[in-house]
Amino acid sequence: MIELLEGRFIKTFIVVMEEKSFSRAADKLGYVQSTVTTHIQLLEQVCKQKLFHRLSRGVKPTAAGEKLLKYAYQFVQLGATIEDAMNEMEQPRGTVYLRMQESFFLTRFSSFMQHFGKEYPEVKLRISSGFHQDILDQVLEHAIDFGILPRDPKRNDIVFYPLVEEKLIFIASNTLMMDVETEGVSRLNKEILISFGSICLYHTHASKALKEAGIQVKDAIELPSLEMIKQSVACGIGFALVPEVAVQHELDAGTFKVLPLCPESYSMHGLIVHKNRELSHPARLVKSELIKPSALNTRM
Template sequence: MIELLEGRFFKTFIAVMEEKSFSRAADKLGYVQSTVTTHIQFLEQACKQKLFHRLSRGVKPTDAGEKLVKFAYQFVHLGASIEEAMNEIEQPRGTVYLRMQESFFLTRISSIMKHFVAEYPEVKLRVESGFHQDILNQVLEHAIDFGIVPRDPQRNDILFYPLVEEKLIFIASNALMKEVETEGLNRLSREVMISFGTICLYHTHASKVLQEAGIYVKDALELPSLEMIKESVTCGIGFALVPEIGVKKELDEGHFKVLPISPDSYSMHGLIIHKNRELSYPAKLFKSELIKRLTPPM
């Protein structure tokens, strides 16, 4: 079987998996669609399995396709690692793939990236945003080098490196805060809780804390970014649980207040890597940079 496999077939397979379409995969790779079809057919012949169901709109992976994707990412990663290893003699080059929550990138990572790229100009950083579960899934599938998540997944196949502990706070507009001071925390039961959605651990944690405090929120508003959440809170649409570091400027400027919901909440963000992932040299460099700059001194 190995004699029939080529890296370009796996690259095409991954593109079809990600784009869920032969035509979009062709556009992404710069191929004509017939080339994509041929690559997938060669791969299916080598695997002796059908890899995709053809639908009226796009394609859906078969069970065999779902099983193959992890190995496809590993195959492509191995090729890239070999190339990068040969280039280490001159200067580190290659691409590092990572995924994290948008709020963590804005508050912690952007300045580190700027310094890293300046020191290693031949290394490209491909950063995507996500939430705990999909970041974990990407690491498990070997689709990325590593992820940054707000808590330890506690899995035997995942290595977790603690980076920084974030304090989480509930914020509200000045007007809502005055009403809470007058009526008590139960006033929040008539308000909307704003969050990144149920896929975010912050949402789950906020719901738990509120229930323990006897506050039952009827409605929730899901927004995709920290900036949208902050703007919505400032406008008085509702209240939210967010990392304190992400709203320090607005708190200092008096745009909103911290709700007195106790006890204090914390989230230990850390780096996760698949136990069997052999990191490329650039990925090892960036991992070291993150740990050095984010981990507090002992």
Template sequence: MIDLLEGRFFLAFIALLEEKSFSRAAVRLGYVQSTVTTHIQQLEKISGQKLFHRYPRGIELTEAGKVFSKYAYQYVHLSQSLKESMNELDQPCGTIRIRTQESFFLTRMLPFVQEYIRNYPNVNLRIEQGSYQDILNGVLDYELDFGIVPQDPNRQDILFYPIMEETIVFAASEDIARKVRNAGFQILNDQLFISNGTSCLYHTSAVGVLKNAGIMVKDALELPSLEMIKQYVSCGNGFALLPEIAINNELKTGTLKILPFNSKMSFSHGLIVHKNRELSFTAKSFQSELQRFLWV
């Protein structure tokens, strides 16, 4: 099989996978659409498997396509690493793909990214938002160079590099916080709990702490962004579990208050990398810079 495979076939596969459209994949690669179609047909012929389901609304990977995608990403990654090594780079360049939770990016990574881009203008940082499971899957499928997660996955196929500790607090409006001070935590049984969703580790931790305090979460609301959660809670609509650093301004202005639970919650955020992924010179440099910037 290997003597029939060409690098442009892998590039076409990844472009189609990520763009979900033959026309958009063609634009991304600078091809006409028929060229992308031909490359995918060649891959399917060589592999002897159908790699994509074609639907009017777009495309989806078949089971064979999901298997193939892992190797396609590895091929592109190795090609980039080889290119860097052959050029004997003295400055990082190329693309680094990272996935992290939105709250961590906004509160911790954004200042680093701004500094890094200034210092290394030839590096293209492709940063995506995702849940814990999204991040882990991206690393396991060789789709990402790095993931940033709030705890060690404790898997033999994943390397975990701690970068910082994060304190998490329950927050609510002044009105709800006053009711808690006057009547106790039991009033939260009648309040809406707001989070990024059940796939978020913060949500899971919150439910455990609340249960230990005799509070059962009867009504929960999933919101997609940190800013939406803060705004919703500030209006007196329920309470949420948030990184303490994310609400510093709201605490100063009094629009949010920390609910005084006895249990202190913290997470050890870290970079995760697939054990079998050979990091490029640029990726190693990025990892070193990020750990230096964030580690406290």
């Protein structure tokens, strides 16, 4: 089979999987749609399997297509690794793909990226945002080089490198804090918990801490960004559990107050990588720089 595979067919297959449409894949790749169709047909001939169900609107992968995806990512990554190896004799260059929570990027990684970019200008960092499970899934599928998670997934096929411990705090508006000081923490039973949703481990932390405190909030709101959560808390819509570093400026300015809920919560963020992934030279540089003790603590 290997002598019949072409890298462009594999790349086209990956984009069709991601876009769930031949036409959108063609637009993204700069092809006409017939070229995408031909690439997939030839790949299906090589695999001797149908890879997509053609629907009225887009396509859906078959079981064979789903199975091929992991190996397609590995195929593309191997090609990038070979190219990077050839470039190691010169200045390191290449692309490294990472996925992390938005709040971690804003509070920790953006400064690291700026510093790293000055040291290695030919290494491009491609960052996407997500939450625990989808970050883990992308690492397991070899779709990305690294993920950054707020806790160790404790899997035999994943290597976890501790990076930085974050203190998690419940924040509230000044008005809500005054009510809590007057009525006690039971006042929170009448309030709304604001979070990224149940897919985020911060939500899990919050639910556990509130349960231990005997609090059952009346409702919860899911918001997609840290800034939206902060604005909602500031407006008095509810309260939220966030990394302390993410709201330090607002705490110093008196915009938020820390709710007196015990015990304190901490989250150990770490870099994850598939144990069988062959890291490119640029990826090894990213890892070595990130796991330095001062990498994320001093550039905030």
